Amino acid sequence: MFTLAIDQSTSATKLMLFDEHEQLCHRVTLEHAQYYPQPGWVEHDAEEIMQNIFQGAAQLLRESGVSEKEVQSVALTNQRETVVVWEAATGRPVCHAVVWQCQRGAKICASLREKGYTGMVQSKTGLLIDPYFSASGVKWILDNVPGAREKAEAGQLRMGTMDAWMIWHLTDGRVHACDRTNASRTMLYNIHTLDWDDELLSLLGIPRSMMPEVHLCDEVYGTTTFKGLFSHELPIAGVLGDSHGALVGQMCFSQGLGKATYGTGSSVMVNIGEQPRQAPQGLVTSVGFAAQGKTWYAFEGNIHCTGATIKWMVDDLALIGSSAESEALATSVPDSGGVFFVPAFAGLGAPWWQSEARAIICGMSRGTQKAHVVRAALEAIAYQVKDLVDLMTRQAGISLKELRVDGGPAKNRFLMQFQADMLNALVNVSPIAEASALGAVLMNSLAMKRRSSLEEIAALRHSSEIIAPAMAEAEREKLYACWIKAVKGCIALSQSMA
Numbered sequence: 094m095f096t097l098a099i100d101q102s103t104s105a106t107k108l109m110l111f112d113e114h115e116q117l118c119h120r121v122t123l124e125h126a127q128y129y130p131q132p133g134w135v136e137h138d139a140e141e142i143m144q145n146i147f148q149g150a151a152q153l154l155r156e157s158g159v160s161e162k163e164v165q166s167v168a169l170t171n172q173r174e175t176v177v178v179w180e181a182a183t184g185r186p187v188c189h190a191v192v193w194q195c196q197r198g199a200k201i202c203a204s205l206r207e208k209g210y211t212g213m214v215q216s217k218t219g220l221l222i223d224p225y226f227s228a229s230g231v232k233w234i235l236d237n238v239p240g241a242r243e244k245a246e247a248g249q250l251r252m253g254t255m256d257a258w259m260i261w262h263l264t265d266g267r268v269h270a271c272d273r274t275n276a277s278r279t280m281l282y283n284i285h286t287l288d289w290d291d292e293l294l295s296l297l298g299i300p301r302s303m304m305p306e307v308h309l310c311d312e313v314y315g316t317t318t319f320k321g322l323f324s325h326e327l328p329i330a331g332v333l334g335d336s337h338g339a340l341v342g343q344m345c346f347s348q349g350l351g352k353a354t355y356g357t358g359s360s361v362m363v364n365i366g367e368q369p370r371q372a373p374q375g376l377v378t379s380v381g382f383a384a385q386g387k388t389w390y391a392f393e394g395n396i397h398c399t400g401a402t403i404k405w406m407v408d409d410l411a412l413i414g415s416s417a418e419s420e421a422l423a424t425s426v427p428d429s430g431g432v433f434f435v436p437a438f439a440g441l442g443a444p445w446w447q448s449e450a451r452a453i454i455c456g457m458s459r460g461t462q463k464a465h466v467v468r469a470a471l472e473a474i475a476y477q478v479k480d481l482v483d484l485m486t487r488q489a490g491i492s493l494k495e496l497r498v499d500g501g502p503a504k505n506r507f508l509m510q511f512q513a514d515m516l517n518a519l520v521n522v523s524p525i526a527e528a529s530a531l532g533a534v535l536m537n538s539l540a541m542k543r544r545s546s547l548e549e550i551a552a553l554r555h556s557s558e559i560i561a562p563a564m565a566e567a568e569r570e571k572l573y574a575c576w577i578k579a580v581k582g583c584i585a586l587s588q589s590m591a
Contacts, residue, residue: 094165096537097153097327098530099146101171101255102335103192103357104404106142108149109527110157110164111534113543115553117527119157123149128189133196133439136189139177142255143262150319161323166541167263168331168533170338171255172357173278176227178234178241178252178303184266187238187250190258191230194358194397194439198229199448210296217283217290219369219378221446225395227254228280232297248302254279256332257305260314263329268315270306273388274337277380282307284369284380287388308332310341311384311539331537333382336360338532340391341382343497343523344554346547351485351493353478353512354529355500358442359399361481362391363491375444375484382532384539384547392491394443394481398436398452399474400502405438406470412463420507423468431456433579434469437587444484445580450587455579474502475512476576482516495519495559499528514564515573524557 095118100107105124112118123145128136154161174193179186191197202222205214214222224230231252235242244250253261257271276282276289281299283290289304308314310333316326333341339354340362351363364381369390372378381391398405403419406412413419433456435441440448454466478496485491496518502508503522513520525531538544 095159095163096166096168096534097150097164098168098170098534099259100335100527100530100533101142101146101169101259103172103175103194106145106149107527107530108146108153109530110153110159111531115531115534115538117525117531119153119159120527121149121153121156133199135192135194135439137175137192139179139186139190139258143259146259147320147322151322154322162325164323164327166328166330166537167317168530168537169256169259169329170333170335170529170533171259171275173254173275173334173336174225174227175255176230176252176279177255177258178231178250179258179261180244181249181251181266184262187241187244188234191234193225195230196224196440196448197233198224201229201232205296214280214293215371217285217293218280219277219284219372220280221377222280223446224448225442226278226280228293228297228299231299235298242298245300245303248300250303251305252299252303253305254334256334260329260332263317263319264315270308270314272308272310272332272334273380273383274310274334276307278334284378284390309383309386310337310536313540328541330540331533331535333533333536335529336362336393337380337382338529339499340364341532341535342525342528342530343499344551345497346389346551349491349494350497352497352499352528355399355474355498355502357399357401357404359396359474359478359500360393361478361485362393363485363493365390365392365491373484375446376481377443382536384536392485394484396477396481397439397442399477400500401438402434402436402470402473403502406467412467416501419467419471420505422464423471423507426462426464426468429469429472430461430465431458432461432465432469433576434466434473435579435583436470436473437583441580441584444480445584447584447587450584453579453583453586455582471505471508472511474508475515476573478512479515479573493518495521497521497523499523499526501526509560510563513560513562514569517562517566517569520560521556522558522560524555
């Protein structure tokens with residue numbers, strides 16, 4: 094028997110089959126379009142994404158040879174903060190989805206900060222006021238899409254992060270629900286009361302009638318036949334945001350265990366236990382995961398552009414033919430030749446939170462080759478992760494035993510070694526790149542009673558590779574000091590050009 098896992102990410106939707114031992118057996122990936130209608134704006138066509146899901150499920154069965162009768166249930170994980178507003182009657186979006194990278198809500202967030210709401214928002218949600226989170230995107234839609242606010246006030250619109258959007262359409266509009274992890278990334282959810290916060294909804298002008306019900310990650314949300322693809326109703330069970338899925342997939346079930354997910358952006362997350370605490374400056378507190386009637390919380394820092402930087406070099410600059418070429422090119426030179434790449438394409442996330450910052454490449458000389466630029470881009474990923482880990486360990490008083498890593502770039506041996514060198518700590522590479530999907534499947538296993546406890550799940554974990562640091566302390570300090578100078582120069586330049 095198989096579990097069909099959907100990993101709806103920023104650049105593509107992956108559909109996977111996991112067997113009864115939670116082993117990945119088959120995978121299909123369908124990319125979707127990225128829309129950039131104005132500088133700093135990023136959109137997705139949510140209907141295209143659903144079409145890919147239905148198409149991909151059929152393709153997965155066809156290519157794997159697995160009978161539809163052998164599929165037992167569906168697990169979901171998704172890009173977080175990206176938000177859709179749709180008509181309840183038709184299921185049609187009122188506009189494209191506002192993606193987590195989108196900066197259209199920057200003025201809304203600036204106004205809230207100027208009015209002194211920073212402390213209130215952080216105390217309730219654990220988050221900073223930033224367009225990265227969903228709330229300003231929803232408010233922008235209601236304020237700017239013709240007729241949207243009137244329909245919302247009349248109870249005719251629904252909103253949701255991508256898990257809610259998928260569940261709505263998989264269940265043919267019968268279920269409007271999301272999980273606690275996705276809810277905690279909207280800037281509208283109170284992580285203490287574990288409910289939508291009426292004061293925040295009022296502040297943003299968002300009717301409560303738009304909001305989905307919020308459930309634990311290991312619940313059954315509803316059933317689906319994928320529009321008749323399956324002859325039986327499949328339970329939708331095991332739902333959580335992708336970074337939280339990776340936390341679960343990496344079995345970070347106890348306080349002090351942390352992970353880094355390398356994707357389009359990157360998330361560094363550390364389990365802080367069952368009580369929410371205020372995060373140190375530059376970080377946020379989120380629901381880590383919620384299962385077996387309990388909620389675990391996490392400190393988290395988010396980096397806007399990591400894998401996206403490599404994709405930019407492939408798709409837009411044509412510096413390299415594929416992301417796989419980056420490792421060979423980076424190791425063809427002994428160092429970056431003094432080049433530093435600050436990939437602030439959509440602003441700088443934690444710990445800087447400079448939404449107006451824009452990317453720079455600095456330190457180039459006439460001798461700079463494309464290998465130096467590519468190497469600097471990979472090194473920038475490791476530097477950004479170090480920014481967050483240092484903040485957690487120094488200010489939060491959490492000792493990170495090791496960094497458990499996953500995602501496509503985790504296959505890059507140069508990057509992982511440089512990451513270990515920068516952190517001066519062990520880097521434990523997940524044996525499965527699809528840790529987010531695995532996390533959803535593990536929550537599914539609890540919901541479907543294949544597994545009985547987190548302790549049973551934790552016993553399943555094994556590592557594919559553990560990388561130890563090999564760089565001298567003086568060299569590490571020198572490189573990192575140059576990185577900090579480059580970031581500060583990026584911020585100063587962006588401010589001078591504003």
